[in-house]
Amino acid sequence: MRLFLLYFFIGIFLILLQSTFLHLLPFGPVVPDLVLVLCVYLGLHHPTTGAAMGSFVLGYAVDVVSSRMLGFNAFAMTLVFLSVYFSSRTIWLHHPVVSSLIVLFAALVKGLAMVLVWVIFLRSEGFWMGAGRYIIGEAVWAAALAPLLFSLFRRCENYFKKFGAVV
């Protein structure tokens, strides 16, 4: 439960970053999806029901903050978690480069999920061009940031465990 809360608040913090500070950086229209990286991390290192629910809640929080319609990111993040959960059982995934590749893969899964629900529930002009650009942009940035964020998550978790043991 404590870990769940830790990652929940880390997730909230990442959403804050995505909705505020990252817009200051020169990424163009693409906002690096840090929450996606967290969901991948949870899928790799904490393959539990709580983590699955956490991914859903984080995706939903992203929807609450930014989506035109609720449920898009909740669906995508849950799908990401599920795909990482299955892949983590067959591949050794603890190397930073591999984590990047997995995040890249997860970002593509998320992109496909978004396309899927968008095509079903929404219609918009020039969707495919924009979608392609965002999927690739988000995937590249997420993959690039994955090793650093994974390391931060691990340190946070270790610090939290130590702190929790002392308390």
Add this chain to the structure above:
Amino acid sequence: MTIEPAMLAFLRRNQVPLSCCFCLVLSIYIISASARGQLKNEPLGAVLMWIMRPLQIAAQGTVSWIGGLQDHYDTLAGFRSENERLRKRVQTLEIERQKLLEAQATNSSLKQLLDLRSHLSGTAITASIIANSATSWFQSCQLNKGSADGVRKGMAVVTPLGVVGQVVAVTPRTAKVLLLTDPNSGIDVLVQRTRARGIVSGSLENGTVLKYVKRSEDVQEGDRLITSGTDGVFPKGMMVGAVTKVLKQHIGLFQFIEVLPAVQAARVEDVLVVSAANSTEKN
């Protein structure tokens, strides 16, 4: 009885995928409901917003502060680049201004030449000085017009300000002019005030001088010298120079008179080459 434990074992073994599936189905339901506009009072979103709102306000405040800093920096950088751009623009405009001033000066000079040309009878060829003397021993210059343009040896070279010299050599495309300041030149002149006659010539020692003026003639400093027109080369009445020094020696027939030429050849660019037929001005 036997199904329940197996069911529980299956659920326990696949609790993660099953919970994911549940979340996926829930997501689809939420999307569908949201698309139909049926999801108006959902509690989870309200709770999340309640948690995130103060954090977002604080974060946005920080972002605004950073953005302000960035704007200040951008503004300063903008000033710098604007300053640089304007500086380059000023340089460009200064160059253009110089060109315009140059064109204006050339235009004025050519207009004066045209005026002079209209006062002269016979042939008058406009030419530009393209080179000056390469040695201090001779006072000459080169024109960009030659025999192909009608320039002949012996023609007078003048400007609206006065006499420049005389053509002494011609090629098809150039002409050499012996300036009146050269020791080998000689121009028949009149003192405008008293009509006393003399010859203006250059000298290596004393600059330009007026020769052969009798001691009895009244010549004073500041007197203007004009061409007499009797040499058959220069039009009558052209300004030659002004007297700067008069020295009457105790012995000898003539006065020693120094002259300041009306035209400084080194500063002249455009001239008129006048034929010998123009022995007198119209007026």
